[in-house]
Amino acid sequence: SLLERAPDLAAANEILHRVFGYEQFRGKQAEVISAVLDGHDVLAVLPTGGGKSLCYQIPALLRPGFGLVISPLIALMSDQVNALLARGVKAAKLDSTQDLNQRGDIWDAARTGELDLLYLSPEALASPFVRDKLSRLPVNLVAIDEAHCISQWGHDFRPEYRALGQVKALFPDVPAMALTATADHVTRADICAALHLDKPVEVVAGFDRPNLSLRFVRRKGAALKEISALLQRQKGASGIIYCGSRDGTEKLARALTLEGFSATAYHAGLSANIREDRLKAFMAGPESKNQAKIMVATIAFGMGINKADVRFVIHADPPSSMEAYWQEVGRAGRDGLPASGVCFYAPGDLGWAVRRLTLRENEGAADQSVQKQKARDFFATVLGPDCRRQAVKRYFGEEAGAACGTCDNCLSRGRLTDVTEPAQMLMSALYRINGARGRKKLVDHVLGKSDRPDYTTRIKTFGIAKGQYDAALLTHVLDQCEAAGVIAEELYDGKMPIVGLRDSDLLKQLFKGDLKLTAKI
Ligand code: ADP
Ligand code: ZN
Secondary structure, X not given: OHHHHOOOHHHHHHHHHHOOOOOOOOOOHHHHHHHHHXXXXXXXXXXXXXXXXXXXXXXXXOOOOEEEEEOOOHHHHHHHHHHHHHOOOOEEEEOOOOOHXXXXXXHHHHHOOOOOEEEEOHHHHOOHHHXXXXXXXXXXXXXXXXXXXXXXXXXXXXXXXXXXXXHHHHOOOOOEEEEEOOOOHHHHHHHXXXXXXXXXXXXEOOOOOOOEEEEEXXXXXXXXXXXXXXXXXXXXXXXXXEOOOHHHHHHHHHHHHHOOOOEEEEOOOOOHHHHHHHHHHHHOOOOOOOOOOEEEEOOOOOOOOOOOOEEEEEEOOOOOOHHHHHHHHOOOOOOOOOXXXXXXXXXXXXXXXXXXXXXXXXXXOOOOHHHHHHHHHHHHHHHOOXXXXXXXXXXXXXXXXXXXXXXXXXXXXXXXXXXXXHXXXXXXXXXXXXXXXXXXXXXXXXXXXXXXXXXXXXXXXXXXXXXXXXXXXXXHHXXXXXXXXXXXXXXXXXXXXXXXXXXXXXXXXXXXXXXXXEXXX
C-alpha cells in the first residue's frame, strides 16, 4: 500500500523549507504530520492561524497521488489554491462555478498524476458522480477542514456535512484527517464518530492567546450605553460586536452610527450581495472611503474571516457555549498585538438560553440536553471566580498553566459576594412549591408578589426575600443555581418550560452550606 512507503518527518521538513519557505514547524504541526505519515487517522484541534493547512498539504505532497481537502469555505478554497499554485504546488478545486471543460481538465490531471491537492466542497462530495470518479483515482489522504461542522453538538452544525460520514468508506486505505480550531470533548467525540475515524490520534493545542484580555461584565443598563462607553475608549479601532438576534444587529449598528462610529450590520437574513459589500467594508483598510470599523453581527459572521487587526470582540449578548465564545472572541488579535474580549451578560441569560433549547425540543427538535449542559458549563465559567484564561484551557482539556493576571477575575479578586443565602431562599421555595414554576414566578414568590392569593401565597417562603434582595439579583442567582446543576429547565405538562430541582444531593449541600455560590455584584 501507499502507507508502507510513508516517508518520515525529515522529508516533511525538507518540503517545509523548500516549498513553503518556513524555518520550522509551528506548535503541534509536526506531531499531526507524523501521525498522518504513519497512516493514522487524526483529529487536530489547533488554533486559527496555527497552520492547519500545512498539516495536510505536506503529507499530500509526500505521497504518490493527491490529497483530497474538503472545506465549506469556497472563497477560502480559491485563496488556498492560488497560494499553492504560486509555490509550484499542483492544486485545484472543484466547484459549481466551473464548466464541464474545466472539470474535465481537473479529472485528467488527477488521473495522470499531475495533481497534488484537490479542494472540494461537502456538497460536491455528495454527488454520486463525483464520488464514483474519486473512488477510482489515487487519493492519498482525505482532510476535512472545519470538521466541527459535522457535529450537531458543535457551534456551527451544517447539514451538508453529513455526507462526509461516507468518506472513510469511500477511501478506506488512506488516513482521514479532521481539523478544527474549536471543539470541546463532547464535540470531538462526536466528530470522530460521525466521520467513522479509525482509532484517531487526537492532537489538541492552542487554547492560549496571551495577547487577549478577557472580561465578562454584568450588564446593568442598556446595552447601547455600555457598549458605546467601551468604544469611546478604543476610538478608531476595528472590532466585532456579536448580538443574539438579527434585529439586534441592525438596531445596534444604526444606533452606533448615529453616535458617530463607523459600524455596519451582518446576519444571515441579508442578501448575499449586501453581506459581501459589508464584509468588504469591514476588511477594507483605513484608506478606503467605505470602511466600516465595527461589524455588528450574529454568529453568521465569522468562520473563515481572517482580519488580523481586529482589536476587540464584544458580546452584546453572551453566546451559549464555551466553544462558540472561544471561536468568536478568538477573532480578535490575530496579529498578536494586544486585543480584548468583553462579554456582557445579564441576570436570566442562562435561564433564557436553556428555556430556548427546551422550547426547541418541544417543537420537535432532537434532544437538546447536550446543548443545555454546554450552556450550563459556559455560564458556570462566566459566573465563576476563576481566571478566564485558565478556565478556557481547562474546559478544552489543555494544561491550565498560570493565571493570566489580565482578566476581570484576576484583576478583581475578593470582590465576589456570597449569594448562598438568596439561593437557599429560592431553592426552598422551589422545593415547597413542588417545582411547577417559571423563573419569574419563583422570583416574584420569594419577593412576596402575587396577583391573587392561592396555595403558594400561604407557603412560608412567600415574601421571604422581600426587602433583602431585588429581582435582578435573584434572577442572577437562579442562573447560578442552573449553572451549578442544582436546578434544570424542564417541560411542564409537555409544553410549558419551568424550573425544576435537578440534583437533590447538590440541593442538600446548598442547604447545609457546603455548596457556596458567589456573584459579582
Ligand atoms: P489555519 O488553517 O490553522 O487557520 P493556516 O494554515 O491558514 O492556519 O496558516 C496560517 C498562516 O501561518 C499561513 O500564512 C501559513 O502560511 C503560516 N504558517 C503555517 N505554518 C507555518 C510555519 N511552520 N512557519 C511559519 N508560518 C507558518
Ligand atoms: Zn486571569
